[in-house]
Amino acid sequence: MMSRNFASAVYDHMVPATAPWSGLVKKGQIIRIVDVEGQQAIDTLFYNAADTSERYSAQATLAAQGSAYIGIGTRIISSRGALMATMLTDTSGAHDTSAGACSCEANTVRFGHHTRFMHACRENFLVALAAHGMGKRDIVSNINFFMNVPIRPDGELAIVDGLSRPGDHVELRAEMDLLCVISNCPQVNNPCNGFNPTPIRVAIWND
Amino acid sequence: MTPDDYRRRYFELKAQAKTIQRSSARHPENPTVITDTLAQEIIPPGWYWTRRLSRGQVLRLTNTQATHGISLLLWNAHDTSERYNAGDTVKVQWTARINRGRLLLSDMGRVLASVIGDTCGFHDAVAGGSTRALDDAKYGPDPVRRNSAENFLLAAGKHGLDTRDVGSCITFFAPVVTDEEGFFQWHAEALVPGQHVDLRLEMDVIVAVSNCPHPLSPQTHWSSEPVEVQIWQAPKTNADDFCRTATEETVRAFENTDAYLREMA
Numbered sequence: 001m002m003s004r005n006f007a008s009a010v011y012d013h014m015v016p017a018t019a020p021w022s023g024l025v026k027k028g029q030i031i032r033i034v035d036v037e038g039q040q041a042i043d044t045l046f047y048n049a050a051d052t053s054e055r056y057s058a059q060a061t062l063a064a065q066g067s068a069y070i071g072i073g074t075r076i077i078s079s080r081g082a083l084m085a086t087m088l089t090d091t092s093g094a095h096d097t098s099a100g101a102c103s104c105e106a107n108t109v110r111f112g113h114h115t116r117f118m119h120a121c122r123e124n125f126l127v128a129l130a131a132h133g134m135g136k137r138d139i140v141s142n143i144n145f146f147m148n149v150p151i152r153p154d155g156e157l158a159i160v161d162g163l164s165r166p167g168d169h170v171e172l173r174a175e176m177d178l179l180c181v182i183s184n185c186p187q188v189n190n191p192c193n194g195f196n197p198t199p200i201r202v203a204i205w206n207d
Numbered sequence: 208m209t210p211d212d213y214r215r216r217y218f219e220l221k222a223q224a225k226t227i228q229r230s231s232a233r234h235p236e237n238p239t240v241i242t243d244t245l246a247q248e249i250i251p252p253g254w255y256w257t258r259r260l261s262r263g264q265v266l267r268l269t270n271t272q273a274t275h276g277i278s279l280l281l282w283n284a285h286d287t288s289e290r291y292n293a294g295d296t297v298k299v300q301w302t303a304r305i306n307r308g309r310l311l312l313s314d315m316g317r318v319l320a321s322v323i324g325d326t327c328g329f330h331d332a333v334a335g336g337s338t339r340a341l342d343d344a345k346y347g348p349d350p351v352r353r354n355s356a357e358n359f360l361l362a363a364g365k366h367g368l369d370t371r372d373v374g375s376c377i378t379f380f381a382p383v384v385t386d387e388e389g390f391f392q393w394h395a396e397a398l399v400p401g402q403h404v405d406l407r408l409e410m411d412v413i414v415a416v417s418n419c420p421h422p423l424s425p426q427t428h429w430s431s432e433p434v435e436v437q438i439w440q441a442p443k444t445n446a447d448d449f450c451r452t453a454t455e456e457t458v459r460a461f462e463n464t465d466a467y468l469r470e471m472a
Contacts, residue, residue, distance in 0.1 A: 053370045059293075059335025060356075063422040064344075068333060068389045079356070079370065081340025098303065098333050100294015105316030109299050109460045111220070122314075136288050137371040139314070151333065151385040155304025157297050158221055188210070190217050195210035 018186035020124035039194035058141035089171035124183035252431035255358035272432035276381035276421030278336035293375035321450035324405030329382030329397035362415035
């Protein structure tokens with residue numbers, strides 16, 4: 001497959017640092033998510049656009065592939081066992097789906113009560129989901145593109161420095177009509193964004 | 208604070224978590240003598256069990272015949288939009304190995320349950336429970352075989368909840384280890400008949416338990432054994448309780464929980 005040019009994209013959008021995004025990706029379309037400046041976690045959720053009660057299942061996806069990280073060839077599986085998307089391209093490696101999204105509430109536990117009033121991914125998710133008539137119950141374990149969270153044989157799990165360089169990207173092919181919801185992660189209390197959140201780019205192609 | 212300040216603080220917290228993990232072996236033995244059993248039931252192979260439990264009660268799951276996994280979900284009984292959060296549970300505690308002394312956290316930065324007893328030590332908080340699609344792929348199609356995803360829908364349904372209320376679960380007695388390459392390995396030696404876990408509820412909850420084999424179980428034919436659930440009254444929790452004081456994060460999670468319980472009182 002030839003590299004896709006932005007000029008032929010049907011959609012091309014810069015998501016500012018710390019901001020939410022949502023959009024429709026139709027069956028057969030390709031979505032590219034670009035880490036424009038590098039080391040930027042991109043918290044991502046997928047829903048069946050025709051019935052959003054069917055959504056991404058991190059656990060079913062991992063159990064089906066028998067391994068702990070998202071990468072080339074990963075089949076994104078729904079809560080009803082259906083194939084939602086296939087990951088085609090990954091120029092970086094190390095994408096997490098076990099550590100979830102940051103929240104004001106979890107931040108207080110992890111980093112101290114003084115972090116309660118710092119912007120967080122679940123704030124972004126709630127705002128983006130509300131535009132589609134959805135709410136907190138629809139927030140499930142998400143994918144964290146470009147977030148490096150090794151799980152060690154002794155169980156240790158920690159967010160460490162991201163591997164992505166400026167311009168690194170992933171591409172996924174939608175296998176059903178998808179609602180894609182993104183939080184361009186605002187977290188500065190851990191290394192997921194290099195302690196400095198930056199913009200990302202989302203583009204969609206018809207093939 | 209500058210990015211460097213944030214970096215320094217994060218890696219201090221990480222180093223501290225490692226020290227605490229090493230010292231966790233010093234936790235005192237849990238009270239194994241149950242003096243106050245409130246209920247006892249058997250969950251048949253493939254079935255689910257659900258009920259409301261009150262703060263201060265302990266749910267004991269006994270894996271009498273070393274079945275391959277018992278999956279569990281928790282909701283706050285007074286506001287079911289607050290539920291078990293797998294990501295926060297592993298991330299906040301710096302480990303996917305949820306065992307004795309660890310907490311099951313909600314999405315609201317609060318404690319749903321404390322693991323006060325655990326004679327197995329190997330549970331899965333990452334790869335989930337069984338689904339129809341996973342079981343069909345593994346064992347061949349069977350339209351009536353039970354699975355955890357549908358068991359959780361049924362359990363949720365009995366409380367007026369639905370598919371949107373069912374998120375990621377934790378599976379006890381599923382000894383899944385992530386190897387250096389990121390592949391899941393089943394640590395079979397970790398399962399011995401008669402092992403149990405004790406979950407002390409730290410708020411009023413709805414619990415759902417599914418007795419179906421874990422998707423990564425090495426078994427080639429679907430099989431499941433009965434498991435025993437027992438509800439008992441925890442002794443009064445002291446201020447120095449090891450589950451409440453194990454780590455800085457633990458202390459803050461209980462500060463959040465205690466503040467919420469005061470609000471609700």
